[in-house]
Amino acid sequence: MAVDLRQVMAAILTLSMFIMLGNMIKRDHLDPLLEPLPVSPKVQYNALKISKPGMHKLSEISYGPWKELNESPKPCWKKPSFRGEQSKGYIFFSLSHNPEFHASQIANVVVIARHLGATLALPDIRGAKLDERRKFGEIYDVSKFIETLNGIVRVDKNPPAGLSNGRVPTVRxxxxxxxxxxxxNIKPIFKTKRALKIVTCFNASTTMKRGNDNKLSNAFECVATFETLNLQPDLQEVVDSMVGTLRSLSQKTRGRFVAVDLRVEMLRKKSCLKSKWCYNGEEIGEFLKKIGFHADTTIYLTQTGWDSSLNALRNVFPNTFTKDAIMPADEKAKYMGSESREYENFIDFYMCTKADVFVPAFPSRFYHSVVGKRIAYGKTQIIVPANNTSASATDYISPYITNKNHSAYSCFC
Known part of the structure; x- marks a missing residue:
């Protein structure tokens, strides 16, 4: 049978067009989904010891019990403004060396200064040792702090030296x-001295709740708690770099990661040993596996330096890291070590607020404060371990979220 050459050529051209079209679809739509995510050039590969990344089909990606991010809630407050002129008096205070107390300390003094009509002196930050002090600007953005409080209280970066030399009365x-x-308790002393140092006490027996009818004070508190504290740019850049590294390593979970507040020294304290809610590395590993997190899940621990007791956790979740492994090498000298332990506390705090899931291994003020920040961000996947048989992650969501009994909910709608 005679073959028409023109028909043969037409068939070849048609087939070639289909092949080209297929390659275009693969290149533009499928290949980007299959390529590994880029890893930050600052990652220390010899320290990470991560499993070798591979090419994963979409059907093979294991998500685990991930919850989509909620929309950030809307603030319920309207920023108040000055009423009348402020006095010439000053309120002084210092922030503790633990970041989980700072928002509450600032909220307290802002409410006090506002009611007294006083000027707020820019605080310093206490170190781990009694005589250690850091400038506020070493940790936080000073300009943002002052700008946020503009119209609520006046902030003075350089109060008169004679007032801040230790002779100011202290009021707890x-x-x-x-x-x-x-x-x-405060106004009578302030009228006489015109300068006070305020120390906020967190003893549960002396904690007083403001009444629901005091909406103005609540507005001051909400602004101070959620808008004043921003890390200074260099420190924020380090945190952002570490978050980016963890997201790059989290290939199978689409850039998501879990932060676990697990510090070995805390687990060994008597208060923790007596608590029903106090979990070591092995127990955290078993718990996360039970509720559905895949072995490839990336986990960040607040522990400083690796401890052998954490090996059992890494056996279950190989991509488990401490800050030592993912901090940019050129920043370690400044932000890690015995002389920089306060920086490490701030890094841990903000890493836990940025993670897709937060898991506290023990009860603490740190847990309470991180939850408050996460509520403000809409990051409400906060899972508290417990000894029960349920394998559903929803059965372990923090009571702060399920019952909406965290104080942050009074600030957001």
């Missing part, structure tokens, strides 16, 4: 100080 006040306490 409860957290969430009430207006009645201010009027009866």
């Amino acid at each position: 006040v409860p957290n969430k100080v009430s207006t009645n306490f201010i009027a009866s």
Whole structure:
């Protein structure tokens, strides 16, 4: 049978067009999904010891019990403004060396200064040792702090030297100080001295809640708690780099990672040993596996330096890291070590607020404060371990979230 050459050529051209079209679809739509995510050039590969990344089909990606990010809640407050002129008096205070206390300390003094009409002196930050002090600007963005409080209280970066030389009377006040306490215990002293140093006490027996009818004080507190504290740019860049590295390593979970507040020295304290909610590395590993997290899940631990007791956790989740492994090498000298332990605390705190999932291994003020920040961000996947048989992650969501009984909910709608 005779073959028409023109028909043969037409068939070849048609087939070639289909092949070209197929390659275009693969290149533009499929290949980007299959390529490994780029890893930050600052990652220390010899320290990470991660499993070798491979090419994964979409059907093979294991998500685990991930929850989509909620929309950030809307603030319920309207930023108040000055009423009348402020006095010439000053309120001084220092922040503790633990970042989980800072927002509450600032909220307390802002409420006090506002009610007294006082100027707020820019605080310093206490170190781990009694005589150690850091400047506020070493950790936080000073300009943002002052700008946020503009219209609420006046902030002075350089108060008169004669007022801040240690001769200012110190007044200890409860957290969430009430207006009645201010009027009866603080105002009389302030009228006489015109300068006070405020120390906020977090003893549960002295903590006082403000009444629901005191909406103005609540507005001051909310602004101070959630808008004043931003890391200074260099430190923020380090945190952002570490978050980016973890997301790059989290290939199978689409850039998601879990942060676990697990510090070996805390687990060994008597208070933790007596607590029903206190979990070591092996127990955390078993728990996360039970509720559905895949072995390829990337985990960040607040532990400083690797401890052999954490090996059992890494056996279950090989991509488990401490800050030592993912901090940019050129920043370690500044932000890690015995002289820089306070920096490490801040890095851990903000890493836990940025993670897709937060898991506290023990009860603490750190847990409470991280939850508050996460509520403000809409990151409500906070899982608290417990000894029960359920394998559903939803059965372990923090009571702060399920019951909406965290104080942050009074600030957001």
